[in-house]
Amino acid sequence: MAQLDLLSTSRGPDVTRLALIGVGLIVFVALAAAPFWAGRADLRLLMEALSFLALAQMWNLLAGYTGLISVGQQAYVGLGGYLFFALAMFAGIPVLWAIPLAAIAAGIIAIPTGWIAFRLQGAYFAIGTWVIAEVFRLIAAQFPALGGGSGISLPVALARSIAETRGGREMVMYYIAFVLAAGAVLAVWLLLRSRWGLALTAIRDSEPAAASLGVNIRRVKFFVYVGTAMGTALTGAFIFLQKLRITPEAAFSVTEWSTFVIFIVVIGGLGTIEGPIIGVILFFLLRDLAADLGTWYLIGLGALAIAVMLIDRRGIWGAFRARGLPTLFVTQRTLK
Amino acid sequence: MEWINVLVQGVLLGGLYALFAAGLSLMFGVMRFINIAHGDFIVVAAYLMLVMVLTLGLHPVIGIGLVVILMGCAGYLGQRFLLNRVLDEDILPPVLVTFGLSIIIQNSLLETFSADSQRVPSGDFATASLRVSDELAVGVLPLAMFLAAVGVIGVLQFIFYRTALGRLLRATSDDPEIVPLMGANNSHIFALATALASGVVAIAGTMLAMKTNFDPTIGPSRLLFAFEAVIIGGMGNIWGTLAGGIILGVAQAIGAQIDAGYQILAGHLAFLAVLIVRPKGLFAKAKG
Numbered sequence: 305m306a307q308l309d310l311l312s313t314s315r316g317p318d319v320t321r322l323a324l325i326g327v328g329l330i331v332f333v334a335l336a337a338a339p340f341w342a343g344r345a346d347l348r349l350l351m352e353a354l355s356f357l358a359l360a361q362m363w364n365l366l367a368g369y370t371g372l373i374s375v376g377q378q379a380y381v382g383l384g385g386y387l388f389f390a391l392a393m394f395a396g397i398p399v400l401w402a403i404p405l406a407a408i409a410a411g412i413i414a415i416p417t418g419w420i421a422f423r424l425q426g427a428y429f430a431i432g433t434w435v436i437a438e439v440f441r442l443i444a445a446q447f448p449a450l451g452g453g454s455g456i457s458l459p460v461a462l463a464r465s466i467a468e469t470r471g472g473r474e475m476v477m478y479y480i481a482f483v484l485a486a487g488a489v490l491a492v493w494l495l496l497r498s499r500w501g502l503a504l505t506a507i508r509d510s511e512p513a514a515a516s517l518g519v520n521i522r523r524v525k526f527f528v529y530v531g532t533a534m535g536t537a538l539t540g541a542f543i544f545l546q547k548l549r550i551t552p553e554a555a556f557s558v559t560e561w562s563t564f565v566i567f568i569v570v571i572g573g574l575g576t577i578e579g580p581i582i583g584v585i586l587f588f589l590l591r592d593l594a595a596d597l598g599t600w601y602l603i604g605l606g607a608l609a610i611a612v613m614l615i616d617r618r619g620i621w622g623a624f625r626a627r628g629l630p631t632l633f634v635t636q637r638t639l640k
Numbered sequence: 641m642e643w644i645n646v647l648v649q650g651v652l653l654g655g656l657y658a659l660f661a662a663g664l665s666l667m668f669g670v671m672r673f674i675n676i677a678h679g680d681f682i683v684v685a686a687y688l689m690l691v692m693v694l695t696l697g698l699h700p701v702i703g704i705g706l707v708v709i710l711m712g713c714a715g716y717l718g719q720r721f722l723l724n725r726v727l728d729e730d731i732l733p734p735v736l737v738t739f740g741l742s743i744i745i746q747n748s749l750l751e752t753f754s755a756d757s758q759r760v761p762s763g764d765f766a767t768a769s770l771r772v773s774d775e776l777a778v779g780v781l782p783l784a785m786f787l788a789a790v791g792v793i794g795v796l797q798f799i800f801y802r803t804a805l806g807r808l809l810r811a812t813s814d815d816p817e818i819v820p821l822m823g824a825n826n827s828h829i830f831a832l833a834t835a836l837a838s839g840v841v842a843i844a845g846t847m848l849a850m851k852t853n854f855d856p857t858i859g860p861s862r863l864l865f866a867f868e869a870v871i872i873g874g875m876g877n878i879w880g881t882l883a884g885g886i887i888l889g890v891a892q893a894i895g896a897q898i899d900a901g902y903q904i905l906a907g908h909l910a911f912l913a914v915l916i917v918r919p920k921g922l923f924a925k926a927k928g
Contacts, residue, residue: 373735375676420912423919424871426731427674431867432915435908438864442905453901558860563743570736599747606743613726613733613740 321630328632335482339475347478351546353588354485358539359561360568360580361488362532365495367566368575369504370525371511373426376433378562379417379440380533382555383410384540386444389550392462394449399465403480403541410537411530418529422522434558441556455551463548480542488535489633493577496635504528505635508575567609573619577633582621641775646897647890648778654869654889655786656851658882659844660862661869662793663837665881668870670813670833673727673734677742679863681838684745685711685845686760686854687753693760700762700850708842715838720831727830742859749856760849785847792843793882799836800878809833861904868911874921883923887914 334341338350359381366372387406391397397405417436424432445453467473495501503524506514515521540561544550554560564587572583594601616623625631664678675681685707692703726733768780800806811819812829820826848854848862865888873884888907895906914922 367732371731373732375735375739420915423915427668427735428867428871430731430735431674431676431864432871434860435864435868435911438861439905439908439912442901442908446901446905559743563739566736566739570732574732599751602747603744603751606740606747608740610722610737610740610744613737614722617726617730617733 321632324630324632332486338482339478344474347474349588351478351481353584354481355539355543355546356565356568356587357485357580357584358488359536359565360572360584361485361492361577362535362539363565364569364574364577364580365492366528366532367569368579369496369508370528371508372525372529373430374433375430375558375562375566376421376435376437377532377536377565378556378558378560379433379437380410380414380536381540381543381561382437382440382444382552383413384537385544385550385555386450387537388541388544389450389456389458393456393459399462399545400476400480403538403545406541407534407538410540411534414530414533418526418533422526422529434562437556437558437562441552444555445552451551453552455549455554457549458545477546481546484539484542488539489577489581491535493633493635496577500524501635567605570609570617570619571612573621573623573625574617576619576621576625576631577635578631579619579621583619586620641773643897645776646893648776649782650890650893651886652778652782652786652889653893654886655789655882656844656847656885657865657869657888658885659789659792659840659847660866661873661881661885662796662878663840663844664863664866665870665875665878666796666837666840667834669876670809671727671830673723673731674738674867676735676738676863677745677859678738678841678866679861680742680745680859681711681841682845682848682862683749683854683856683859685842686849687749687758688842689760689846689849690753690758700760700846704843704846707846708839711838711842711845712835715841716831716835719834720827723834724827724830746856746859753856755855755857757853757855758849759853760846762850781850785851788843788847789885790882792840793878796836796840797878805832865907868907871921872911872914874924877921877923880921880923884921887922 338347342350363377366374384406387409388402391402391405392399421429421432421436444450450456466476496504503514503519506517506519507521507524511521544555568583568587569580571586572581573579591601594604612619618626660682664675668674688707688710689703692698692706693700723734723737726737762781765781769777770780770783771777800810808824808829812826816826869884869888870881872887873880887910891910892903892907896903
């Protein structure tokens with residue numbers, strides 16, 4: 305007799321899956337040990353890639369599971385960065401504490417912001433979030449204490465307070481990036497395997513069906529919106545600690561924090577945990593190869609995103625999975 | 641008197657915003673789809689105008705006509721062969737494809753025309769003004785643009801409610817699944833709607849080119865203005881869109897009067913205020 309076993313999870317061909325897990329573990333260990341084998345430049349590149357992975361996982365959770373297509377997540381990258389600078393410079397909070405506090409403050413701001421943004425649906429929501437990000441950018445430029453339109457640098461003494469030596473600082477910074485990225489992947493995975501994940505997956509598959517089974521769609525979406533805002537702001541605070549300088553243009557850049565992140569997720573595979581990982585690897589490989597091409601690189605990226613939508617909108621990972629590749633991060637439950 | 645001047649400038653600016661909005665609103669009305677590259681299309685029209693007038697040395701009126709025809713054809717083909725392929729219930733593919741187009745257009749313009757700020761000269765017309773009183777003068781060019789905007793919106797209203805094409809567009813807007821049963825071809829209708837919207841975009845872009853300086857990066861903010869005018873006015877009401885554009889223009893003019901840094905912010909805040917108080921817009925048509 306068929307019975308619904310909620311604890312068992314789907315399994316692909318065991319050998320391929322074990323190989324995938326093996327590769328995943330090797331990459332994880334290599335990344336965890338990166339400060340001991342990578343040079344200074346490589347470490348910087350890895351930090352940037354890990355930050356983008358964290359941002360991509362947040363956008364993927366928002367868009368891939370709740371269907372909230374936001375073009376305005378730069379609002380929270382910038383907010384995280386600016387709140388971090390304000391807390392560290394003016395409230396005298398230790399640098400490493402200011403990062404999570406900035407994320408919590410951004411989460412509090414995300415509540416009324418989300419309340420306004422949720423008045424718009426679908427594509428209107430997308431552009432509405434963009435307007436809100438612009439409002440944040442224009443307001444940030446109006447604070448003379450934070451450098452106004454021309455921005456501000458983090459005082460050297462504050463950067464020194466992380467660690468005395470340059471090597472020590474780089475080590476600490478790298479592990480923050482590593483924990484951010486690994487934490488984002490783990491958090492999304494655990495969330496999707498929980499009761500909440502069941503609701504999220506139901507919403508992704510069919511909103512009317514989920515609603516008819518008692519899922520409070522609006523509330524779930526709102527929590528995810530605020531949660532991803534906090535995750536995005538946490539990453540934003542770290543990014544601008546690493547850059548040591550913040551300007552309204554850089555902090556609220558739509559190209560950097562929305563376009564690139566969205567392309568990473570969609571090209572890799574929306575609505576999967578592996579997709580953003582594939583997307584980040586591809587994005588940084590392409591950027592490395594095409595660094596000298598400037599605008600042509602961006603044109604190519606735009607064309608690639610369009611091509612994915614025309615050829616297979618599930619993205620690279622989605623297309624492979626449909627052809628029988630097993631998942632690495634299992635979140636489905638199957639009927640036995 | 642100073643404030644009356646601000647008000648007049650705001651209203652005139654609002655006419656241009658209403659033109660930006662009309663094309664966006666038309667495409668959303670018929671196809672339920674938002675073109676993220678809308679602002680970049682406006683900028684493309686501005687650059688086409690630049691080529692017509694400066695490179696080819698054509699008269700501005702002929703230039704406008706040619707840009708409208710070019711953009712209309714490009715709109716038809718783009719919809720028919722690219723956008724129609726990604727239109728369905730899922731909103732992500734059209735958002736992403738037009739997002740990709742936006743990046744491609746901005747960077748292609750940058751590659752072709754450089755990042756320098758450009759402007760299309762419109763001769764004495766640009767600086768001539770009508771004196772209303774000692775302290776109030778209205779520029780001829782802004783006034784002509786405002787009247788043209790009202791004219792274009794009037795023509796759109798006429799097409800929508802008095803012609804066979806308008807009936808097809810309205811029917812498709814009401815129920816895209818029934819219309820093909822009556823023998824119509826949806827992908828052709830969608831392409832016609834986009835062609836019409838692109839014609840309006842072309843007029844908006846050529847006016848932008850004559851009114852202010854532009855460069856390849858200003859598209860996204862034009863998209864936001866267009867979007868705000870549509871939402872303030874209420875969806876599905878084209879005269880409401882004109883009113884929305886005017887409200888946005890006046891808000892920006894008032895902001896600019898207080899402090900130059902507040903112009904754009906004041907417009908955004910007016911939009912958010914309308915969204916909070918009346919999320920369906922000020923002049924939304926009652927449905928149902």
